[in-house]
Amino acid sequence: MSNxxxxxxxxxxxxxxxSFMAITQLVEKGHSVIAIGQNVGExxxxxxxxxxxxxxNIHTVTLYLNPTRQRDYYNYIIETKPKRVIFNPGTENPEFYQLLKANGIKVDVACTLVLLSTNQY
Incomplete structure (x- = not known):
């Protein structure tokens, strides 16, 4: 399995x-995780x-922010140059899809938890 x-x-x-469940499952499946949120914790x-x-060297950014809150991160994510961005249910954002695609970043409208549980991550 690749990390x-x-x-x-x-x-x-x-x-x-x-997002809590996703972090837990990503760690269980051996992926390196960087978590960014409003409050510190573990x-x-x-x-x-x-x-x-x-x-x-980021492979995936998985979003758990609504489209309005995503705006603050547009440049950050694009500059990070991930291979893909996963838009989980409730985070769909056609405006951001276009920006990502224009920068050669794959857009995945999916659920991280489903991808992990079906080994499609």
Missing amino acids: KKTVVLGASIKPNRY VAGINIRTKSIPLA
Whole structure:
């Protein structure tokens, strides 16, 4: 299995949140995880950062932010140059899809949890 270095944007320390579940499953499946959220904390041994840090060699950014909150991260994500961005349910954003595609970044409108559980991640 290959390690797909993943940024979880919109990470939460609340166990009922999908971002929490995604971090947990990504770690269980051996992927490197960088978690960025509103509040510091820890999920599955991963520290949640509240500031955007320079990133390199990122395979996937998985979004858990609504389209309005995503705007603050457009440039950050594009400059990170991930291979793909996953738009989880509720994060769909056609405006951002166009920007990503224009920068050669794959857009995946999918659910990270489903991709992981069906080994399609």
